[in-house]
Amino acid sequence: MPNPMRRTIALTRKRGLMTRGLVAAILACVATAAAAKPPGAEAVMIRMIACDGEGVRMELYLPLSVDRHMRGGQSVIGYYALDLTDVNKGKPLEPVRVTLSTDEKTVTVDQYLRGLPPTRIPVAGGTVDFDQRFAKHAKCGPFQSQDPNFGN
Structure with missing residues (x-):
């Protein structure tokens, strides 16, 4: 039993x-x-600058909440995308500190994680150097270039 x-x-x-x-x-x-x-509204990012280099493309994304409300002297954290797809290295995103100058004529991109010197981009667009390995002589469109008629 x-x-x-x-x-x-x-x-x-x-x-x-x-x-x-x-x-x-x-x-x-x-x-x-x-x-x-889904991410909150503060996590939604929008492309604010697009740049073309020699075989690479750079893009700068900022939170949608500052899309057209960024003031001179204001700094925000955004994302920098370096598209290295053509050289088979992908498209990494890295956080950056973005500051609009007090006179609102330049945007400074500080790649603080890499320790690179800050990159100053004219708001109207221009040629700049980001990363000395991949992103030299990059031609950047105007700040907030997702709207070609912005400010007109």
């Missing part, structure tokens, strides 16, 4: 494993739902 105590212990262990499995499944669902949430 089987021992009732052994049977009770076996059922308790089985329930414990089932409970832990259920808790793990619920946590996985909650984590997936949280990760799938």
Whole structure:
């Protein structure tokens, strides 16, 4: 005859494993739902400057919230994209500090993670050097170039 105590212990262990499995499944669902949430409005970025170099393209993205409301002297964190697809190196995004000069004639891009000297870009556009390896003599369009008639 089987021992009732052994049977009770076996059922308790089985329930414990089932409970832990259920808790793990619920946590996985909650984590997936949280990760799938769309980003907030402050996370939406818009391209503000596009530049073309020798076989590379650079783009500068800023939060949509500062799209046309950036004031002279204001700094914001944006993203710099260096498109190296043609040389099979991809298109990395890196955070940068972007400052509009107080006279609103230049935009300074500070690639602070790389320790590179800040790049000053005329608001009307011009030729600049970003990265000495890939992004030299880049021709940049005007600041907020997603709208060719901006300011007219």
